[in-house]
Amino acid sequence: MIDGMLARLREIVGASGVERDPSGLPRVVPDSTEAMARLFALAHGRNWRARIEGQGTWLSSDAPADFAVSTRGLDRVVSVSPADLVATVDAGVAMGTLRRRLADDGMWLAIDPPGRPERSIGSIVAAGTAGPLRQGFGPVRDHVLGLSVVTGDGRVVRAGGRVVKNVAGYDLGKLQIGGFGGFGVITELNLRLRALPRADQTLIARASRDHLTSVGRDLTEARLALQALELFSPAIAAEPDWILAARIMGTEDGVAAEARRLTSASSLLWQQLPVERASSFWHLSARAVLGGAVTLRLGVLQPGLDDSLDMLAATLDEGLITAGAGSAGGIRWSGEARIDALRALRRTAASREIPMTLERAPWAIRQQLGHFGAYREGVGALVSRLRETFDPGLLLSVALEGDGDAR
Amino acid sequence: MKESLLTGLAAIVGPRWVRHRRAELATYTMDGLPTHESWPGVVVIPGSRHELIDVMKALHASKTPFVARGAGTGLSGGALAEGNAVLVALTRLNHILSVDPASRRAVVEPGVVNARLSEAVLPYGLQYVPDPSSQTACTIGGNVAENAGGPHCLKAGVTTNHVTDLEIILPDGSLARLGSTHGDAWGPDLVGLFVGSEGMFGIACSITVRLEPIPPAVRTMLADFPGIRAASEAVSAIIASGIVPAALEMMDQSCVQAVEASIYAAGYPTDAAAVLLVELDGQPEGVAAEHAVVEPLLRAHGARHVLTAESAADRARLWQGRKKAFGAMGRIAPDLVVQDAVVPRSALPDVLDRISEIRDRYALHISNVFHAGDGNLHPNISFDRRNLELASRVREASREIMTVCVAAGGSITGEHGVGNDKLDYMPLIFDAETLGAMQATRRVFDPGERANPGKVVPIHACREWCASPAARGNGRQQHGSLAEVAHD
Ligand SMILES: Cc1cc2nc3c(=O)[nH]c(=O)nc-3n(C[C@H](O)[C@H](O)[C@H](O)COP(=O)(O)OP(=O)(O)OC[C@H]3O[C@@H](n4cnc5c(N)ncnc54)[C@H](O)[C@@H]3O)c2cc1C
Numbered sequence: 030m031i032d033g034m035l036a037r038l039r040e041i042v043g044a045s046g047v048e049r050d051p052s053g054l055p056r057v058v059p060d061s062t063e064a065m066a067r068l069f070a071l072a073h074g075r076n077w078r079a080r081i082e083g084q085g086t087w088l089s090s091d092a093p094a095d096f097a098v099s100t101r102g103l104d105r106v107v108s109v110s111p112a113d114l115v116a117t118v119d120a121g122v123a124m125g126t127l128r129r130r131l132a133d134d135g136m137w138l139a140i141d142p143p144g145r146p147e148r149s150i151g152s153i154v155a156a157g158t159a160g161p162l163r164q165g166f167g168p169v170r171d172h173v174l175g176l177s178v179v180t181g182d183g184r185v186v187r188a189g190g191r192v193v194k195n196v197a198g199y200d201l202g203k204l205q206i207g208g209f210g211g212f213g214v215i216t217e218l219n220l221r222l223r224a225l226p227r228a229d230q231t232l233i234a235r236a237s238r239d240h241l242t243s244v245g246r247d248l249t250e251a252r253l254a255l256q257a258l259e260l261f262s263p264a265i266a267a268e269p270d271w272i273l274a275a276r277i278m279g280t281e282d283g284v285a286a287e288a289r290r291l292t293s294a295s296s297l298l299w300q301q302l303p304v305e306r307a308s309s310f311w312h313l314s315a316r317a318v319l320g321g322a323v324t325l326r327l328g329v330l331q332p333g334l335d336d337s338l339d340m341l342a343a344t345l346d347e348g349l350i351t352a353g354a355g356s357a358g359g360i361r362w363s364g365e366a367r368i369d370a371l372r373a374l375r376r377t378a379a380s381r382e383i384p385m386t387l388e389r390a391p392w393a394i395r396q397q398l399g400h401f402g403a404y405r406e407g408v409g410a411l412v413s414r415l416r417e418t419f420d421p422g423l424l425l426s427v428a429l430e431g432d433g434d435a436r
Numbered sequence: 437m438k439e440s441l442l443t444g445l446a447a448i449v450g451p452r453w454v455r456h457r458r459a460e461l462a463t464y465t466m467d468g469l470p471t472h473e474s475w476p477g478v479v480v481i482p483g484s485r486h487e488l489i490d491v492m493k494a495l496h497a498s499k500t501p502f503v504a505r506g507a508g509t510g511l512s513g514g515a516l517a518e519g520n521a522v523l524v525a526l527t528r529l530n531h532i533l534s535v536d537p538a539s540r541r542a543v544v545e546p547g548v549v550n551a552r553l554s555e556a557v558l559p560y561g562l563q564y565v566p567d568p569s570s571q572t573a574c575t576i577g578g579n580v581a582e583n584a585g586g587p588h589c590l591k592a593g594v595t596t597n598h599v600t601d602l603e604i605i606l607p608d609g610s611l612a613r614l615g616s617t618h619g620d621a622w623g624p625d626l627v628g629l630f631v632g633s634e635g636m637f638g639i640a641c642s643i644t645v646r647l648e649p650i651p652p653a654v655r656t657m658l659a660d661f662p663g664i665r666a667a668s669e670a671v672s673a674i675i676a677s678g679i680v681p682a683a684l685e686m687m688d689q690s691c692v693q694a695v696e697a698s699i700y701a702a703g704y705p706t707d708a709a710a711v712l713l714v715e716l717d718g719q720p721e722g723v724a725a726e727h728a729v730v731e732p733l734l735r736a737h738g739a740r741h742v743l744t745a746e747s748a749a750d751r752a753r754l755w756q757g758r759k760k761a762f763g764a765m766g767r768i769a770p771d772l773v774v775q776d777a778v779v780p781r782s783a784l785p786d787v788l789d790r791i792s793e794i795r796d797r798y799a800l801h802i803s804n805v806f807h808a809g810d811g812n813l814h815p816n817i818s819f820d821r822r823n824l825e826l827a828s829r830v831r832e833a834s835r836e837i838m839t840v841c842v843a844a845g846g847s848i849t850g851e852h853g854v855g856n857d858k859l860d861y862m863p864l865i866f867d868a869e870t871l872g873a874m875q876a877t878r879r880v881f882d883p884g885e886r887a888n889p890g891k892v893v894p895i896h897a898c899r900e901w902c903a904s905p906a907a908r909g910n911g912r913q914q915h916g917s918l919a920e921v922a923h924d
Pocket of ligand 1 (some may be wrong): 467468503504505508510511514515567569573574576577578583584634638639763851
């Protein structure tokens with residue numbers, strides 16, 4: 030059976046595009062959107078269940094499937110336009126590679142997602158994982174102008190475009206951004222870029238958690254223009270104390286003035302990090318999120334931060350935590366946790382109107398808990414109809430909702 | 437329209453709020469676009485969320501198509517209904533339900549007028565950023581449906597970037613609560629999917645928006661250029677410098693002259709080929725530093741003068757001309773088609789040249805006023821729709837302009853939507869499969885296709901997508917097809 034399957038797969042993507050993963054499962058590595066579409070059309074016809082993999086640095090490759098498909102072969106930076114500040118890239122391109130390529134032309138993509146630099150841009154977009162820069166530049170969806178996606182039955186949908194403003198037709202891309210691959214495989218992206226800022230400064234301060242969240246409140250009330258204002262737990266920062274980190278970007282004079290305002294607006298002792306240290310600080314804290322097998326995020330705004338951090342400490346632990354201390358809010362937790370503790374957290378959070386999204390976890394947990402869950406009125410029905418529309422055989426092995434969780 | 441439906445609707449909202457006599461319907465036959473006209477069967481104007489839900493249930497029970505309508509300022513014919521459909525006017529649902537300054541959120545009913553929301557949150561030092569030029573009239577519900585933009589959306593984003601939470605009434609009368617007040621959602625981004633769906637997924641009945649602090653410092657500059665190409669190159673240079681102004685707007689000579697001849701005269705130089713309005717905002721030092729970069733850039737690209745507003749009054753005057761430009765252009769001829777398209781910024785100079793060439797070839801009066809910073813063009817054609825030959829030239833020229841913008845890598849609309857006006861242009865930018873995906877997505881929300889029928893997606897150009905099993909199950913059979921409704 031496997032041999033016949035491998036033969037068919039080779040016909041579709043060529044011999045070099047088919048391999049076996051460590052467990053012996055066929056893994057297909059298409060090198061174009063069209064090859065991906067042919068693959069899924071075939072799989073749909075045969076009722077083969079697929080597991081989607083990126084660079085394999087974020088989510089464990091453990092969803093049950095008849096074959097795996099990797100976006101690793103989709104590795105081209107197709108075009109970069111400095112004049113229009115737009116890049117077209119394949120979904121398998123690693124974030125670190127893209128960052129270097131754009132910097133050569135004086136540009137950048139204003140996102141700093143957790144994980145390693147090898148993480149693919151497709152994985153970041155599919156999981157909608159934003160980092161501290163969401164304070165200044167918004168969530169991942171704000172950086173995507175258009176995308177191509179292959180549906181579960183092998184259709185190619187090209188949503189959006191390459192211009193920064195566009196309301197032609199329904200905004201289908203939004204379903205894919207943060208859709209965890211439940212509505213198709215993202216193969217190509219048009220990304221909105223920015224010119225590299227003239228100045229980029231990072232300042233950090235150490236204190237107790239409560240003190241730092243209250244400083245966050247003061248700074249927000251004082252309306253400082255910070256691109257990031259993120260709280261880090263001692264474990265994530267590898268420091269004895271909690272850390273508040275602020276990032277300021279703009280012109281030299283503007284940044285210097287804002288840094289002065291920051292230091293005078295709070296009683297904290299702020300330390301300005303030299304360029305090299307600032308960059309390694311952000312990189313290491315992004316990578317430290319991988320220190321636990323489970324990562325989840327809570328949608329919570331600043332006024333609810335203290336309570337939600339207490340809730341996390343009570344239900345899980347106070348280990349690897351980052352939290353938006355500015356107006357954007359948001360908490361990310363990583364660690365080891367039993368399924369019932371996670372369930373309890375989602376329940377408690379829901380009772381406070383706080384959504385909990387499971388970002389990464391071993392399949393056993395994803396399957397039972399789902400990336401989402403505790404849907405609000407009417408949402409569960411819409412989501413399952415959307416899934417049936419974009420993946421008619423439900424052959425994409427993705428647990429959007431946990432077992433028996435969907436309402 | 438069936439008598440029983442009229443009686444049923446009157447029982448819900450009161451007879452006063454059901455309009456069906458021809459004279460009563462006249463105000464609802466057009467939106468802001470003078471080229472389309474259509475008479476609805478009935479207009480119903482619910483006075484509360486409850487009434488709206490009951491109206492939707494009644495329409496569902498009788499399989500009646502419906503069209504939501506806010507202020508009717510739309511520019512793509514989106515809020516027009518045919519005789520077999522009921523127009524659901526939302527203007528009485530105009531309450532600001534709550535404002536939470538600490539979380540920077542407000543919850544509003546769909547009929548709240550855009551400018552009223554910003555006025556209401558001003559005492560907290562906050563604002564609702566998306567500011568369509570029609571903001572003194574258009575509704576937040578209409579903004580959500582069209583994903584409206586405005587001059588100040590360059591830095592801060594358009595409607596979709598400012599809506600966090602939506603309660604919607606689906607066409608079958610059931611409710612769905614999309615998104616979450618707290619930013620991150622409870623599931624896939626259904627708010628993102630709904631915003632811009634032009635009234636075809638259901639009716640937004642409660643909208644939570646993000647509010648932003650009013651920036652402590654603002655600097656508004658007016659730069660005038662001897663050539664439109666130079667002005668567009670200045671736009672590219674500013675963006676490439678890494679500075680994102682709060683607003684970056686362009687007006688060409690024809691537009692400037694119309695403004696200066698009107699009561700909204702702002703002191704723009706009428707001999708300039710183009711003027712740019714550039715606004716920087718933020719903290720005082722940051723704004724000063726950006727000003728020190730932008731002003732020389734403007735001059736280096738050929739600006740004859742760069743005037744910086746000295747006072748709030750100066751600033752308001754500079755903006756008034758821009759915001760009222762459409763009104764001013766309205767005086768040029770009886771009718772004005774406000775076109776809307778987007779091009780990559782780098783294509784602006786060439787595309788503007790092509791538009792001038794099209795204008796000359798069709799012998800039309802075209803004025804350009806637009807959001808230059810994001811390449812969102814508004815070539816506006818003044819004409820008299822009673823002159824049929826002229827009207828047909830306007831149509832032809834519009835199509836050519838769209839084709840030019842698409843060929844440059846752009847889009848057929850940046851903020852006004854497709855409605856029924858741009859249906860035919862959709863295949864210029866989307867293939868049959870993608871159009872099919874749009875139609876299939878619409879059926880997820882509205883299996884009976886009763887919400888705003890016939891708009892946005894040209895059905896004939898779609899590749900067929902199977903309706904999902906669920907949609908088939910509680911969809912067409914239950915609601916009946918449009919054809920059946922039309923026979924009622
Ligand atoms: C002078 C002028 C200037 C303009 N300037 C701008 C501008 O700068 N930027 C911009 O983006 N637009 C602009 N517009 C266009 C228009 O004002 C916007 O599209 C606005 O969002 C429409 O709001 P409305 O309340 O008038 O909606 P309507 O015209 O009544 O309806 C528009 C669409 O929304 C749907 N709809 C309305 N309410 C709801 C609801 N609650 N739920 C679901 N669907 C609904 C309708 O069915 C219709 O399809 C301008 C228009 C004019 C006349």
